Amino acid sequence: MERISALMDGELDDDEAVQEFKRCGGDATLVEGWATYHLIGDVLRKEAPLGAGFNERLREALAAEPTVLAPRPRTFQRRARLFALSAAASVAGVLAVGWLAYFNQPIGPDSTGGTMAGKGPTVAEADASMNEYLVAHHEYADTASMPSVTPYVRYVNEIRREGAMSR
Amino acid sequence: MKAVCLRWAGGLAVGTALAASTYADQLQDTDALAWLQKIAGAARQLSYEGTFVYQHGDMVETSKIIHMVDGGSEYEKLSTLDGPPREVIRNNEEVLSYYPEIKTVRAEKRAGKRTFPALPPELLTNITEHYDVRRGDVERVAGFDAQALVLEPRDGLRYGHKFWAEIGSGLLLKARMFGERHQVIEQFAFTQLKIGGKISLDEVRSSYQGEQDKWKHDRFASNDAKDSDSGWVIKNQPPGFRKVYEMRRSKQGGGAQLLTHIVLTDGLAAVSVFIEPNSLKQKVNEGPAQHGAINIYTRLVGEQRVTVLGETPAATVAQIANSLAPRGR
Numbered sequence: 001m002e003r004i005s006a007l008m009d010g011e012l013d014d015d016e017a018v019q020e021f022k023r024c025g026g027d028a029t030l031v032e033g034w035a036t037y038h039l040i041g042d043v044l045r046k047e048a049p050l051g052a053g054f055n056e057r058l059r060e061a062l063a064a065e066p067t068v069l070a071p072r073p074r075t076f077q078r079r080a081r082l083f084a085l086s087a088a089a090s091v092a093g094v095l096a097v098g099w100l101a102y103f104n105q106p107i108g109p110d111s112t113g114g115t116m117a118g119k120g121p122t123v124a125e126a127d128a129s130m131n132e133y134l135v136a137h138h139e140y141a142d143t144a145s146m147p148s149v150t151p152y153v154r155y156v157n158e159i160r161r162e163g164a165m166s167r
Numbered sequence: 168m169k170a171v172c173l174r175w176a177g178g179l180a181v182g183t184a185l186a187a188s189t190y191a192d193q194l195q196d197t198d199a200l201a202w203l204q205k206i207a208g209a210a211r212q213l214s215y216e217g218t219f220v221y222q223h224g225d226m227v228e229t230s231k232i233i234h235m236v237d238g239g240s241e242y243e244k245l246s247t248l249d250g251p252p253r254e255v256i257r258n259n260e261e262v263l264s265y266y267p268e269i270k271t272v273r274a275e276k277r278a279g280k281r282t283f284p285a286l287p288p289e290l291l292t293n294i295t296e297h298y299d300v301r302r303g304d305v306e307r308v309a310g311f312d313a314q315a316l317v318l319e320p321r322d323g324l325r326y327g328h329k330f331w332a333e334i335g336s337g338l339l340l341k342a343r344m345f346g347e348r349h350q351v352i353e354q355f356a357f358t359q360l361k362i363g364g365k366i367s368l369d370e371v372r373s374s375y376q377g378e379q380d381k382w383k384h385d386r387f388a389s390n391d392a393k394d395s396d397s398g399w400v401i402k403n404q405p406p407g408f409r410k411v412y413e414m415r416r417s418k419q420g421g422g423a424q425l426l427t428h429i430v431l432t433d434g435l436a437a438v439s440v441f442i443e444p445n446s447l448k449q450k451v452n453e454g455p456a457q458h459g460a461i462n463i464y465t466r467l468v469g470e471q472r473v474t475v476l477g478e479t480p481a482a483t484v485a486q487i488a489n490s491l492a493p494r495g496r
Contacts (some may be wrong), residue, residue: 123481126458132418133441133474134458139262139275140412141430141437141477152262153355156245156255157221157228159264 134158199300200291202316205337206330212236213338216370217309217360218248223353223459235366242371256373265375272375273385293434297321297407298328306331308340309357318435324405324483325436326352336362344460344478353460353478397427399442403490405483407433418443431477431487438477438487445472455481464488 012020126134138155216233229248234241245255254265264273294300303315313331320327327349331341341356373379395415412430429440445451451472456463463476464484468491475488 123462124452124454124456126456126461126463127452130456130458130463130474130476133439133476134461136416136428136441137430137437137439137461137476140428141432141439152243152245152255152257153219153221153230156230156247156253157223159253159255159266160228160247160250 131161196295196300199302199316200295202302202314202330202332202337203291203294203300206316206332206339209332209337210339211241213336213362214364214366215338215360215362216366217357219355219357221353221355222351226459229358233366233370235368235371237368242368244371244373246374254373254375256371263373265373265379267375270378270382271385272379272382290432290434293407293409293432294318297325297433298435303329305334308333309360311340311360313340322406323347323480324486325407325433325479328435333362338362347480397429397442398494399427399429399440399491400494401431401440401487401490402492403486404431405433405486408438408483408487409433436477436479436483438475438479438484440487440491441474441476442471442491444470446470455485457481466491468492 135155135158138152138158214235216231218229218231221228221230228250231244231246231248233244235243241257241259243255243257245257247253252267254267256263256265260276262275264275266272298318298320300316300318303317306313306315308331312334314334316330316332318328318330327345329343329345330339332338333340338360340360342354343351344353346352375382395413397413397415408431410429411432412428414428415425416428418424418426424443424446427440427442429442431438431440445467451465451467453465453467456465458476460478461476462479462481462484463474464481464487465475466473466488473488473491475484475491477484
């Protein structure tokens with residue numbers, strides 16, 4: 001995966017890049033890695049990403065294209081590909097630095113966190129009327145966020161408390 | 168973005184050496200984000216079985232999970248190993264919760280389809296805007312080498328997170344949520360785990376399958392929950408949180424009364440808003456409360472009882488609760 005990153009950033013020389021392309025072609029996880037890094041790049045640059053399933057749609061569209069049987073000018077293709085890559089990498093570099101400059105602005109925890117009241121020991125423990133809300137929250141809310149191991153880790157622990165007494 | 172470019176143009180004059188070093192730092196972030204993607208995908212795409220502990224407040228609870236993926240379908244069996252026996256059987260969006268001591272099974276088919284093959288781009292954007300994401304060390308968890316990831320919040324409206332992902336597959340082995348003083352608020356960790364291998368359908372079926380026909384079937388849930396406009400607005404929404412669900416659902420135990428449920432997320436932390444008429448004129452405990460890792464804030468708005476809760480600092484739920492109002496008023 002590190003080499004995919006290096007390839008994207010134009011850090012590999014011509015021979016290494018060609019090697020990496022060959023490796024990519026035969027390995028689904030590397031292809032996926034390539035897509036992931038590009039997606040992350042898009043997100044960092046706040047560009048509209050291509051969206052889920054783009055690769056599949058592209059592949060289907062290409063498969064539907066008629067095949068043209070003609071000799072391939074290989075060297076030219078490779079050069080063009082490498083040129084396009086290094087150009088893309090330079091742009092990515094520029095944007096990455098811009099992104100950093102943006103986030104180095106003082107928006108740290110102190111700006112809003114400082115005003116937050118510390119959680120005192122006097123906060124009440126939720127009463128039984130909250131049970132239904134808590135269960136509903138875990139059913140929906142946990143799947144709305146980043147999926148972790150399973151969205152139901154909190155849920156299964158919440159429903160332990162639910163049972164005879166709340167019914 | 169224009170301001171960003173201007174800042175960058177100014178920085179160009181300083182020299183390319185500086186740019187090169189910050190670029191290297193940036194690459195670290197890119198790798199950390201790739202890890203987040205990997206974690207999100209692994210949870211859904213891998214078959215595994217193991218035992219985990221979940222700790223929040225002063226509670227420590229142990230459960231067992233069997234997760235099986237077969238031809239794009241997800242099957243999962245979660246069972247508690249301590250306290251009252253509970254079992255959660257999930258097949259994609261369909262969830263069955265078993266309460267053996269009261270012979271009740273609760274069926275729920277979730278309204279919104281939310282199976283992410285990976286982290287959706289908008290969630291990733293949300294996360295990077297409100298958390299500083301970086302890679303930590305490689306550490307050992309449940310006998311596996313794990314890549315640590317640290318997500319530090321950029322403001323006081325959300326908690327920090329640390330994830331440990333199995334280095335080969337990306338499966339989340341341990342996760343910790345921490346507060347503003349870096350105190351642990353909630354923790355999940357596998358103590359024993361097997362990734363991959365053959366899991367049969369029988370292993371993800373309920374242990375109560377034979378007897379469940381005689382049990383009470385509670386089909387309340389959100390079968391009837393639909394995306395709808397509740398007519399309520401959050402006038403002072405905390406930055407980064409956006410609405411992902413807005414629905415009306417029936418109450419537990421039936422009845423004609425409907426409950427409004429709105430869900431907001433910043434990509435990592437979720438907040439639920441519940442609104443229901445206080446028709447019985449019950450006494451409502453207004454103000455803050457808490458439950459484990461969850462902060463709660465309750466308020467009466469006219470005849471409506473408004474409750475906001477989520478895995479966030481108290482300030483976040485209070486801000487939402489205090490700025491909820493019927494539209495146009």
